[in-house]
Amino acid sequence: MEIEFKDVTFGYHGGRNVLEDINLKIEGPGLVCIIGPNGVGKSTLVKMINKLLKPVKGEVLIDGRSTEEMTHKDIAEQVGFVPAGTMDVFSMTVIDTVLIGRHNKSKWKTTQTDLEVVHRVLDMLDLKDLAMRGFNELSAGQHQRVALARGLAMETPAIILDEPTSNLDVKHQVYVTELLRAIAVQQKKLVIMICHDLNIAARYSHQIIVLKEPGMVYKVGTPSEVMTEEAIREVYGIDCTVIQFDGSPHVILKSAFDDDDVSDLVEVQ
Amino acid sequence: MIDSSIDNDHTLSPKVRRAVRKWDSPIETEELKESFESYHSYVLRKWIFMIACIVICIVTMGYTLTVGSYNIGFFETYSILWEHITGNVTDAMKDMIIVDYRMPRIIGGIIAGASLAVAGAAMQSTLMNPLADPYTTGVSSGASFGATMAMVLGVSIGSGSMTIVLNAFIFSLVPTAIIVMFARMKASSPTVMIMAGIAVMYIFNAMTTVMMLMADPNDLQAVYEWQVGSLGRMTWDGVPVMVGVTVIGVIIVQFLSKKLNVLAAGDDMANSLGVSANNLRTIIMIVVALMAAAIVSFTGLIGFVGLVVPHVVRLFIGADNRYLIPASATFGAALLILADLVGRVIIAPATLQVGVITAFLGGPMFLWLILRKKSKLWS
Numbered sequence: 296m297e298i299e300f301k302d303v304t305f306g307y308h309g310g311r312n313v314l315e316d317i318n319l320k321i322e323g324p325g326l327v328c329i330i331g332p333n334g335v336g337k338s339t340l341v342k343m344i345n346k347l348l349k350p351v352k353g354e355v356l357i358d359g360r361s362t363e364e365m366t367h368k369d370i371a372e373q374v375g376f377v378p379a380g381t382m383d384v385f386s387m388t389v390i391d392t393v394l395i396g397r398h399n400k401s402k403w404k405t406t407q408t409d410l411e412v413v414h415r416v417l418d419m420l421d422l423k424d425l426a427m428r429g430f431n432e433l434s435a436g437q438h439q440r441v442a443l444a445r446g447l448a449m450e451t452p453a454i455i456l457d458e459p460t461s462n463l464d465v466k467h468q469v470y471v472t473e474l475l476r477a478i479a480v481q482q483k484k485l486v487i488m489i490c491h492d493l494n495i496a497a498r499y500s501h502q503i504i505v506l507k508e509p510g511m512v513y514k515v516g517t518p519s520e521v522m523t524e525e526a527i528r529e530v531y532g533i534d535c536t537v538i539q540f541d542g543s544p545h546v547i548l549k550s551a552f553d554d555d556d557v558s559d560l561v562e563v564q
Numbered sequence: 565m566i567d568s569s570i571d572n573d574h575t576l577s578p579k580v581r582r583a584v585r586k587w588d589s590p591i592e593t594e595e596l597k598e599s600f601e602s603y604h605s606y607v608l609r610k611w612i613f614m615i616a617c618i619v620i621c622i623v624t625m626g627y628t629l630t631v632g633s634y635n636i637g638f639f640e641t642y643s644i645l646w647e648h649i650t651g652n653v654t655d656a657m658k659d660m661i662i663v664d665y666r667m668p669r670i671i672g673g674i675i676a677g678a679s680l681a682v683a684g685a686a687m688q689s690t691l692m693n694p695l696a697d698p699y700t701t702g703v704s705s706g707a708s709f710g711a712t713m714a715m716v717l718g719v720s721i722g723s724g725s726m727t728i729v730l731n732a733f734i735f736s737l738v739p740t741a742i743i744v745m746f747a748r749m750k751a752s753s754p755t756v757m758i759m760a761g762i763a764v765m766y767i768f769n770a771m772t773t774v775m776m777l778m779a780d781p782n783d784l785q786a787v788y789e790w791q792v793g794s795l796g797r798m799t800w801d802g803v804p805v806m807v808g809v810t811v812i813g814v815i816i817v818q819f820l821s822k823k824l825n826v827l828a829a830g831d832d833m834a835n836s837l838g839v840s841a842n843n844l845r846t847i848i849m850i851v852v853a854l855m856a857a858a859i860v861s862f863t864g865l866i867g868f869v870g871l872v873v874p875h876v877v878r879l880f881i882g883a884d885n886r887y888l889i890p891a892s893a894t895f896g897a898a899l900l901i902l903a904d905l906v907g908r909v910i911i912a913p914a915t916l917q918v919g920v921i922t923a924f925l926g927g928p929m930f931l932w933l934i935l936r937k938k939s940k941l942w943s
Contacts, residue, residue, distance in 0.1 A: 371837050374836075376836040376837075391884045395828070398825075405603075405607075481585070541575075
């Protein structure tokens, strides 16, 4: 599986360009983390893969085929999606929620195959015993796993996750990211996730894409290549020390702001 | 190049390795069988609920036909009906009471209950809002405005005996048209759509109030009676339109019910699965507005059914729209004819309007169910 951005520029209607001339090739299998400051265009970038947003210039290719000539259904055959946050206005059971991921593969009636796939996914994510529980009876960590299960039930060679570890405590952040890495390897999938925790990204990614203001790709590479003190200073504007720990880079943040920066923040608030 | 196996990956905990390996290992047949059985019994419970509602409908229908201010015995009612079917009418008066007064009222009640409940369920799922119903989306206020206009000002789109109905029908579609146009122009969120509906509702209500202030006492009474929903006005003339629109509407909504489930996962998820959230919302809003309009223009404003029936049904069978839609139809039908029956016997020979009874019956029942239910119904 290969996803390529060719000279992609994107801007919201009437606004400035959020992303400018992006040229990027993401190859699977493996876990790819996209990092960068808030508002830099991480979600915008991944939403162009499944055509939730369309570039104003350039094209996105999935295995050499432009998404322009693919329908959403064609893309859904290739790329699964786990959006940020969870919707649960009218809570369905866990099993019904995961079955939504089978939408394009199943007919109106739920088939044995659908149930078998869902059973496997729930078993793998340790959710089997919660299958008949209401979605809104679960904890935030369980919500995230159900959303992941729904994405995996799509059975696609690639899956995109928009901040899957937000709202999770540190234990669940580690668990979900470990799962994603293991799934990428074991099932030969391309797993692309947006992540804010530099150390989680550094430890578990096979590849990291760093975005920097104003909407550009700053660096692409393995964690050791990308996670440098200089890169973090340039992208986030903060000082840090990067050490090697247990085979991965580990970022120790120093004081983030000087007096001027703090006064900036106060003004923004 | 990444390692091809998770075995040597020191970053992974044994728990995660074990979990992910399960994907490739064969599933235990017993375990899978148990899982299938538990899902099938879960689906069976939904069917049992629907069948129970249909049975209640049939029994109530059968009994309601024998009840009325003109005293006709239980068995006599059915022998008169049989005589009508076989074309051998012996008592024209009783035949007229049963066939021309009681039957359209019962059929109208079933159709109105089913249609309003499905409209409410579909609106709530489409707009992802538990307060969405034909009232909050402006359908009822539009109908009320149209009917008041015909009764007070004598201004109507059609002519003849159906002027009020036609006016109510046309104007009940105006708020939905505005909401849909609003949504198409701005690609609005469901919340914005429902806010637009409420804004339009207030505008129509204000215009209706202005007309009522100008009305003479007789017209005012007619408007007031129309606004309190009743099945008493039902005649055979209205039945074909109500049945036709409701049947077609329910079929369309049922056909789209699986897509409605996808919409529940959010617009991005739906769009990424090839379900255009905006188009689906537009189609559903137009279909259910037509359904609700076809009912309220004949019966007047019957509130509560569209709002509460879907919630009660969700408490029993869950929020899967594939079952919620037909179950709301059967429960709504049962509730409305049961409410009409109660309204006809409780202060007989006088009749309490069905809209009043649905609120009196349904309100406490709903509150009791919310208290009784352990899990949360909605977030």
